[in-house]
Amino acid sequence: MTVKKTSVLVLDCAEPHDLALFYARLLGADAQVGQEPDLVEVVGGAGVHLAIRRDHGYAPPSWPRPEHAQQAHLRIIVDLADLDEAEREAVALGARPMSTGTEAGPYEARLFSDPAGHSFTIAAAVWSV
Template structure:
């Protein structure tokens, strides 16, 4: 029998409170300190923990995208397909920075189904269409 587990992606940054507020507002989540770790904030949605933001005073912002590397790890936020434009406006108003998408040295049209950004601390994330039940976004 497998022991029950709850995976949580944790983003490191030098100042976790503003980054936690950014994602809490973007995801409609609440923020609470993690039990036993004063440097970790957990964002909770109605389904449970969704994301962690951890203080790391020596953390350097990621350098993505780099043409010579792959995208590396990123947060994928699923959105109803007809709400992508609205979600994009919301993310940018909160401080997200759009990232130009390129393929083989050619810039792709920004009006695609996948919207690429960095958060205020430089972590990569995308807004992607969720194809599933209209009342619940599923992977």
Template structure:
């Protein structure tokens, strides 16, 4: 028997409204503004939330000295089309060497790593 259910994945960031808007463009869903906390409820019912974090320092990736903590894997039907879309929305490529893999690594506008994965 489980002790708990996952309520939301929460990303600390300097501007929760801007980061919620980025992920709403990437993933769809409904944004609910609660001041320094913003929820993005996705079509499947999952919640990705964004919390204001004064003094936020983005993860460094890749870095042998600093763990990235976690990242999001986002399944897409077309890697090239999805890449063009996330770059236009403000993502930054973190790896560009091997374009033959089934995934590509980016940072969102606040610096959190995420992968686009061929789905």
């Protein structure tokens, strides 16, 4: 018998409530504080489930600079027709566009950093969302 499993991506940061609200608004989900006050979960429809954890010694990743690893990367999938609007929403909520220096012309995946410095991509689906 196989045990039913699920997974949750946990992002570390200095202010988990603020970052959880950023992702909750961006993903149309809810931020939920559990029994552990330094861990906030973001849960919503369409399989959204991630957690934000306070790290008192947090230092943001420096990726795409080569001296440090990326640490984690969230990929948010949208319909191609919604890509520009999704980018506007992310920036309005506090995301910062990033560049790896390899992009050229129109592209179907856009790289950002969240307010705590984690990288994430908004990308066009190859299937219907």
